[in-house]
Each structure stands twice: as structure tokens, then as C-alpha cells.
Amino acid sequence: MRVSDRLDVADDELAALRHPEPPHTTAYLSAIATAGLDCAFRFFTLRLDGRLLAMAYGFVVRHPLIGPLHLPVFVGGSPVNLGPPFHFATADLAEDTLDVLAGAMRADASALGAKFLLFRDFWEPGPGTACDGLLRRLGFRRIPMFADAVLKVAWPDFDGYLASLPGKTRKSVRRDARQVAAAGYHVEAHQGALPPGAVATLHALWVNLYEKYHDPDQIFLTEDYFRRVTELPETIVILASHGGKPVGFDLLLAREGMLESTYSGLDHKHVGSVSLHRHMGHHIIRFALSHGYHTVDFGISNETAKAKLGCRFRMSLGYLRPLSRFWGAVRIDRHLFPEPVLPPGLPRANVAEDSDVPS
Numbered sequence: 001m002r003v004s005d006r007l008d009v010a011d012d013e014l015a016a017l018r019h020p021e022p023p024h025t026t027a028y029l030s031a032i033a034t035a036g037l038d039c040a041f042r043f044f045t046l047r048l049d050g051r052l053l054a055m056a057y058g059f060v061v062r063h064p065l066i067g068p069l070h071l072p073v074f075v076g077g078s079p080v081n082l083g084p085p086f087h088f089a090t091a092d093l094a095e096d097t098l099d100v101l102a103g104a105m106r107a108d109a110s111a112l113g114a115k116f117l118l119f120r121d122f123w124e125p126g127p128g129t130a131c132d133g134l135l136r137r138l139g140f141r142r143i144p145m146f147a148d149a150v151l152k153v154a155w156p157d158f159d160g161y162l163a164s165l166p167g168k169t170r171k172s173v174r175r176d177a178r179q180v181a182a183a184g185y186h187v188e189a190h191q192g193a194l195p196p197g198a199v200a201t202l203h204a205l206w207v208n209l210y211e212k213y214h215d216p217d218q219i220f221l222t223e224d225y226f227r228r229v230t231e232l233p234e235t236i237v238i239l240a241s242h243g244g245k246p247v248g249f250d251l252l253l254a255r256e257g258m259l260e261s262t263y264s265g266l267d268h269k270h271v272g273s274v275s276l277h278r279h280m281g282h283h284i285i286r287f288a289l290s291h292g293y294h295t296v297d298f299g300i301s302n303e304t305a306k307a308k309l310g311c312r313f314r315m316s317l318g319y320l321r322p323l324s325r326f327w328g329a330v331r332i333d334r335h336l337f338p339e340p341v342l343p344p345g346l347p348r349a350n351v352a353e354d355s356d357v358p359s
Helices: 011-015 026-033 091-111 129-137 158-164 167-182 198-213 223-230 276-290 303-308 325-329
Strands: 002-004 040-048 051-064 070-076 086-088 116-123 141-152 185-190 235-242 245-255 258-266 295-299 312-322
Touching (some): 011 051, 070 091, 091 129, 158 276, 167 185, 198 223, 223 235, 235 276, 245 276
Antiparallel strands (some): 002 040, 051 086
16 A cells, blocks of 8 residues: 555556546646645555555545634545545455555544545445445445536437427527627637636636635635646637637546536626526537537536536435544534535436446
8 A cells, every 4th residue: 555645656557447437547636636736635556466456545625614614624536526536446346445445544634634534426326335334334424415417418419419408498508609609709619738828817717706606615726727737638628708818718627438527717797697608518518519428527516507408417425434533522524514405306317327427
């Protein structure tokens, strides 16, 4: 077992860890670990006779409690993406090695001063009977975390997608496109080098939304994060501009036939009442269809609007454990991670049927 703040794994080794879902690339994980985010990043690798059996990662972050009060929490997973913290070569190895990885993460979390350990984003129905039982025996409590919006892109083209929508929604999509064009906005996809100065602009646009919504769970992203991530080949930026000036963006990551929408930004004062950001979501779907992707992961929040796009929702489950008897006795974990409040009647993803969605 090796524990480090740097990922020391070859590309092909990491790519071979396919369970429970394909990992991000070593370049991406290394980029976010060195982007100056306000957290302590940690990697855990388990080898036998030199062969990589499993890998996990997580970070220590000051989690908001009440008002200005924060508690250090070790979160298994990524501070900037959804997805489970563990990757195994096979499902059998998950059952055989999960306790070793969990033990190493618990020891490291305690040494770093964390008060709770959270393993995040096992997609419902969970990590499997054996792993669920093991985590519970290790003192973890299973909790619901997020509703993740997933759109299966099964149409031959964008017109086919439009035809699948209810008439009212279809008219809204077309009206948005006309409004955006009439207002002089231009939306296009960038892959590779961005225009000069664009990275700083993306960061400023993201800060606009960050300051508008003040989500306590959102870690602050640095300009270096945007610089490092947009340099990667798996990154696509949907960029909206007006008169040559960027006014909005969506940052996407391509992984195993899926487009993952990670972050967005908008100059809401400039855009005003124009439905630009909603139209950019339609552009993501158009891009996915024209480039052969089978799934778009639109992420969490704003569930009602994403349901209108045709998304279905998969629940993220977490496993939470206090790291001392004191923090277990005060029962403060239910205030740290309350159950999500979701709109009623969200269409649920069928994990068994959606086998090409990483789960």
C-alpha cells in the first residue's frame, strides 16, 4: 500500500482498473491534484508483486457546519467531479481489497486531523451486497447524497432528439435558439488551445456564479485549475460569446463515450433575460450527437430544468463514519450531510439497463 499526494501510476495501469467504473486519466487526476485547490489531495495505490490491484483517492476539506464553523472532513472521491473513490481491476478484487483501502484511508484521514470520513458517489443501488456489508461492519452509515442528471443520447441527430420531447418543451428549445441568435450570441465548442486570455475569462465567469449562489459544498476553483484542465485532450469547452467577448461557458470532460458536464460560468449581467445558458445545454446535446457520444452527464442541481431536457436521475450514495468516539457521540454528522431535498417525481435512471453509463 502506498499513500501519497501525487499519483504515481502509469496510464495503462490506471486504465485497467475498470470496476465499478472507468477512472479519469492520470493526466486529469494529476492536474486537479496540483491546481492549488483548497484541500489536501491524497492517493492510495495497492499492488501485489508489482501489479496494480486497486486505487483510491480523496481529499481533506473544511466542511461548513453552522455559520462560520467548519469541520475537517476526509472525502473519498474528487473535489471537482462526481464518481466513487475506488477503482479495482475486477469486481472480486473489490470485495478482497476494499477493507485494506478503507483502513489506509481511515488512518490517513485521522493523521490529517479529519473528524469524519466520507466515501462518496456509489450510484444507487450501491456498491454491491458484499461491499455494502463490509462498509457497515467497519462503522460506516449509508446516506443519500445527490441526484445526478443523465441523458442517454440515442437519437441519430438533434432533430430526432427534438422529436422525442413533449411539444411544449420542443417549442421552448426552438424559441431559445431564435432568441439567442437574435440577441447576437454565438455558441461553439472548443477542444484544445483556447483563445488568448480565455482561461482568466473562464475563471471570472465561474466566479460570477460561485458568488451568486454561495453553495457551501462548492470548493473554490483556482484559475490554475481551468488552465490545467483545458489543456487536456479530453476537455471540451462550450463557449458563448457576444461581439467576440466570452460571456458564458460549459466545461465538459469526455470519458468512455460519455460527456461529463463539470462546471459552467456566465456573465449574468450581460446576458440578462436571454436564455443563453439553457441554450448552451441544448448545444451540449447537439455536440454529443454529432461526435458519437452515448451519454451526457449533466451533474447535480437544477433538477427540474434537467428533467425537461429528458434527463433521468441516479442517486449518489455515501458512506460516512466518525473518526473518534467523541464525534460519533455528538451525532453532528446529520447536520453536516443532511438528506437532499429533491423535486417530487424525478424520473429515475435504471442502472441495470443503463449499462453504458459508468455506475
